[in-house]
Amino acid sequence: MTLYDENNVFAKIIRGEIPSKKVYEDAFSLAFHDINPKAPIHVLIIPKIKVKTFQDFARDASPEEMKGFFNGMDHVLRILNIQGGYRIMANTGIHSGQEVDHFHLHILGGKHLGPMVCA
Numbered sequence: 001m002t003l004y005d006e007n008n009v010f011a012k013i014i015r016g017e018i019p020s021k022k023v024y025e026d027a028f029s030l031a032f033h034d035i036n037p038k039a040p041i042h043v044l045i046i047p048k049i050k051v052k053t054f055q056d057f058a059r060d061a062s063p064e065e066m067k068g069f070f071n072g073m074d075h076v077l078r079i080l081n082i083q084g085g086y087r088i089m090a091n092t093g094i095h096s097g098q099e100v101d102h103f104h105l106h107i108l109g110g111k112h113l114g115p116m117v118c119a
């Protein structure tokens, strides 16, 4: 597991130290609107456990935490009810441009999103 910084922005949002525009929350996950949306719908969902990357989550989450997170994902997608489809992505590390070192999934939609990766 890579070192987790307790003071990253999303850890502060989970602790309620920074406000967020919440979409959904339960014991395992929290979803909120991205502060700088890249599409008409841009929501982030994060697990409440302290993990930095998707791989850390896959390795360190208990079966209950994993199930809880994906159950939260299902709730969020139902709430958003995005027409026309959506994209889910996770940036990891420098080449991806990951800004916040708490594992999160981006949910993007509300328009045609264009190519998956710009050349």
Ligand code: 5GP
Binding pocket: 009, 018, 020, 021, 032, 033, 034, 035, 036, 037, 044, 090, 091, 097, 098, 099, 100, 101
């Ligand atoms: P990353 O590049 O790490 O995959 O994505 C981090 C995302 O978090 C970015 O899209 C950025 O706009 C968003 N973000 C950064 N700080 C905040 C914040 O304080 N509140 C919210 N709601 N989103 C944030």
